[in-house]
Amino acid sequence: MENEQPYQEISQAPRLDWQVNGRGYYGDFGGAFIPEMLHPNVEELRNRYRSILEDSGFQEEFAGLLRDYVGRPSPLYEARRLSEKYGARIFLKREDLNHTGAHKINNTVGQILLARRLGKTRIIAETGAGQHGVATATVCALMNMECVVYMGAVDMARQAPNVARMEMLGAKVVPVQSGSRTLKDATNEAIRDWINHPLDTHYIIGSVVGPHPYPDLVARFQSVISREIRNQLEERTGQPNPDWLVACVGGGSNAAGTFYHYLDIPSVKLVGVEAAGKGIHSGASAASTVLGRPGIIHGSRTLLMQTPDGQITEPYSISAGLDYPGIGPLHAALFQSGRATYLQATDAEALEAAFELTRLEGIIPALEPAHALAKLKSLSFHPDEVVVVCLSGRGDKDLETYIRNLPEKLKTESKSPGKP
Amino acid sequence: MNRIDQLFCEKDQRVLSVYFTAGYPRLNDTFLVLEGLQESGADLVEVGIPFSDPIADGPVIQESGSRALSQGMTLELLFSQLRDCRRSIRIPILLMGYLNPVLQYGMEPFLRRCVETGIDGVILPDLPLEEYEIQYRKLFQDQGIYLVFMITPETSPERIRAMDRATGGFLYLVSSSSTTGKEKDLGRQFSYFDRVARMGLSHPLVAGFGIRNQKDFREACKHIQGVVIGTAFIEALSGSEDPRQATADFISGILGPSTPAGSKSK
């Protein structure tokens, strides 16, 4: 195990198949398809990230911040009414209770410590829902570093409260007007910034995407999620392994973190849930495993939504955090091998699931993990099976969308949740 | 002999290469602009294959690419626009673009179409040296198409030598670590040009990214064999009703009326 953890550890590293090889590949997927202008930056990161992450001083500082600043370990909550409804023991991994309201902060804390050790003074990031931008702006305030966040103009409008939070934290939020003006375009702009500021700047990428070593780096920082799940389940059920793990997939970082320590344990069924938008084949979705073909996006070979001519397709989802036309290369490999199953939830299903969780458990989830919750109805559980759903973030940022979509029909339905 | 080698055999200074985006300003201007460039004295052209997500390009080239795409530009269409180009075009032609559209076309079919069309070389900024050597070098060599590599001021001497061994035709010096169209202080690049020039590499050096006018062209060519102009040319095309005239005016502005193309004077 590389980055040692603050908690009691059952030492069992994932099998080598699910670790990147020397060239940054998970099977056929990954790599580092970057212009030469980025080579020095990416190579420096590649050469140094493992030794920095393995350094005990780094681990101590990282663990300390996760505990005292982020509030980890995040609770593993057994959702009794939800369990009753779906006929299994359903636990929610409460990443929504982290400081700043999502799992994104696990990665930004790790990366800002890494950036400091690389001697960088300026931080850039892309953001979709704004959660990663807020998490980045937060750690930059903490470490007194300059912070520039690129955000699609469309996302700035639909996630306005997060824009205000980033600015209050001292970040400069740059509206991106190119392409579909969402996450993919914000990522392009962040990469361009990095090309133009190669020496002083570290790019804190927000998911398990981008050129090697980012997918591995981010997965390692997010792997705190599955490490805690193991310990918490052991304590609660006497067994560290669940039967099912369910997580939403935009780029795939909360899912990678949720799956990480279980990749190697075949009895644990892994389910990733992508955004189907208005329907998988409606022309307005972000269902990369169904609609994607192998291609290159943001420096990585992965499954990618694209035209026959190789132009990257504009994705769509009601949730800004899942609105990405690809998935991280680890997920492409898990999908291709069949190790994990990928399902798709529509906007309407996600909204319904969000309202349901709110009324059943008194938890308003973010729209992204609402997609994961939405597929509980499609999985067939045995009553004594243990299911862990990663509740990757809280719904504050989505309140406006929820209020706009609160029809009478849903209100009454969610008051009587019992289903045959 | 590859036309690029031929060019540098005949002319080893003040080589002018010009980049433009295929399908721009209008969808069917590609050949018109190409012909205009040859007539007005460009030595080499780089035809840009538009891509939805051009991460190494600044706003001007991005905008030209999205306009071309919205007008219906595709790689297949580009090959058909250039199908008969070798009836009149003698100067070397490179295609420049991002890897994904090429991979979707298929690297091997792509290279075969390049040969059929009379393309001499390809520039793919997001295909790094390592991936090229492992996956594609043999395909390029089998078809006799050159892949031109880029180096930056931060590229180490060992890596520059490795690229000199792998590149075809010339080495492309990116004049600063920046996306296309950034105006940089060119003077500061000259020590880097000189440093690379003194390495005794086996390929000629051509510098790009940030060269805009006759002065830049002449100054840069005191240090290396040639330059590429892209953004400034796209800007000239974008404001014009008559791409052929705009091309002639732009190139004569770079070469200068008193300095005919091919002049050996320094």
Ligand SMILES: Cc1ncc(COP(=O)(O)O)c(C=O)c1O
């Ligand atoms: C709460 C939440 N969950 C999930 C995601 C999707 O990202 P990933 O797939 O990397 O976990 C986001 C992205 O913004 C998010 O804010």
